[in-house]
Amino acid sequence: MHFKKTNILLLIIICLLVLSGCARQESPKQVKKGKELEAYFPMEQDLTWQYEGEGNEYASFTRRVMYQEGDRLQIAEDNGGTKVALVYQVGDNEIAKLYSEPEFYTNENILQGPPNMHEVILKGPLEVGTTWQNERFKREIISVNEEVKVPAGNYGQVVKVKITSMELEASGSEQYEYYAENVGLIMREFIIDQEKIVSRLKSMTKTKPLAQIKQATISIEGIPQEFTLNLLDGSPLPFYTYFPSDMVDDRVSSGEGDTFRIMANFSGTKREDALMSIFFYPEGTSTEDAVKFANSLIINNRWEKVNYSEGNTIKQYPWSESEWPFLSQTNNISYLGNIVIGKHRDRVFQVMLYYPEEFSEGFIPRVNKIIDEFTWTDTKTKLTED
Known part of the structure; x- marks a missing residue:
């Protein structure tokens, strides 16, 4: 039984490396569509988010916008175990992850390269009950009025997204992402039985890039x-x-x-x-x-x-x-x-x-x-x- 539980936890950790996204706070009754989704995904080059974690050695990580061109941006995500290159596209009614590559230790601009996936991480309208899915994950907005405290500060009217893994659906595991206005992702949670892996936003800064x-x-x-x-x-x-x-x-x-x-x-x-x-x-x-x-x-x-x-x-x-x-x-x-x-x-x-x-x-x-x-x-x- 312990062996099965360990395997499930390992799958959850793998999921942690592929789940990512950003959003902004919203009035519970107000619905936003179209290009206003851009406000939920800060795209300015050299923005850096630092997260502190608990429950797993890879729960702490940093994200940095490396490049931004048009409706696409490239993010480097580093959890100490691997550095992942991610490419996102902000469309009229969805924010989608188009590319993911682990063990990416160069500063190459890959924004115009061919996609290797299409995973929608946030979709309008931003209201309770909005759902979408692909072959791996089902997502649903379950709240738009959460009060969340993280090391970076206190946030109100936070959008909470429930994520169900098709691989882990029968395990009873729970996964959530929380988004705040003009900040983006402020917290991730992975819960199974009494085990919890949490990443909380510690800081959001704009850093001057170091000379290569x-x-x-x-x-x-x-x-x-x-x-x-x-x-x-x-x-x-x-x-x-x-x-x-x-x-x-x-x-x-x-x-x-x-x-x-x-x-x-x-x-x-x-x-x-x-x-x-x-x-x-x-x-x-x-x-x-x-x-x-x-x-x-x-x-x-x-x-x-x-x-x-x-x-x-x-x-x-x-x-x-x-x-x-x-x-x-x-x-x-x-x-x-x-x-x-x-x-x-x-x-x-x-x-x-x-x-x-x-x-x-x-x-x-x-x-x-x-x-x-x-x-x-x-x-x-x-x-x-x-």
């Missing part, structure tokens, strides 16, 4: 050289940085935390053994637990600690809580490394360097530039200022 590339000078072996730097946007985690264009990055997210890797790609040859990784521990992890984990990494990989005596290390980075320099020999190659534990507000993170010793003169100046560019978006401060 910038120029910088890095001194390599004492000689200043011009580099193009590429953006690494860590959202929904509160940071970004830039890395040299002769390096490549990737991101891995799991229940154990979020890892960003930046690897050497000198002369077009990717080297996974020459990397800088940035790892964010799960919320609630203590610095002490992170230090224990760093020590276990060194022991399990049989790395040799250096600059270490009586439980202390010589710090290379003023912002660090603890550092664990090490060296290793693998396949007759000498490697150097360092595990650095840091903390921002209540979140513990780890920076790890691992690279062939012969790369030192070129690799470390690049790493130092990445650290210099590292910026916390919630405090507008540099990592080097912590």
Whole structure:
């Protein structure tokens, strides 16, 4: 019985990734049609919604309008597990999702690409009893006068939409979306038995887009050289940085935390053994637990600690809580490394360097530039200022 319930919860989580939409508050008796639906789906480029969640690690997410052309807009939705590209169209009497692609980590404009779906997420008239459906979901407006409190504020006359999954209809699960005027989606709910997954609007802001590339000078072996730097946007985690264009990055997210890797790609040859990784521990992890984990990494990989005596290390980075320099020999190659534990507000993170010793003169100046560019978006401060 528990196994079946777990499967149902997994299906609900999948549904969370494909359900999205926005609306505005409405008088219970007033009916809106046609192009006035636009008011229920803010389309201004660079609008960003941040949601905090409970009941599931992916219930917290951010949404950002990347591009807007005519009646279409492209949204990036990031829940920490995957980044989804979504394309919507605002028609005369409906707002429809035309495209959805998970694991979308570029900033490519796909507004004019071919649709891969047509799912109506909001439909006029906005009055109790309006229903519509496709092969996957049935939607119905069940209220236009809800009072809803979320971290972003209190909203009245909220439109409440009930969503029934054709796959989960027999399970007794309930799904709801709540929409407020000129704000859009303010809350989602997934309920089954006594389990509840909720996402609530925390903030809605218009953010200035970060430059995708910038120029910088890095001194390599004492000689200043011009580099193009590429953006690494860590959202929904509160940071970004830039890395040299002769390096490549990737991101891995799991229940154990979020890892960003930046690897050497000198002369077009990717080297996974020459990397800088940035790892964010799960919320609630203590610095002490992170230090224990760093020590276990060194022991399990049989790395040799250096600059270490009586439980202390010589710090290379003023912002660090603890550092664990090490060296290793693998396949007759000498490697150097360092595990650095840091903390921002209540979140513990780890920076790890691992690279062939012969790369030192070129690799470390690049790493130092990445650290210099590292910026916390919630405090507008540099990592080097912590």
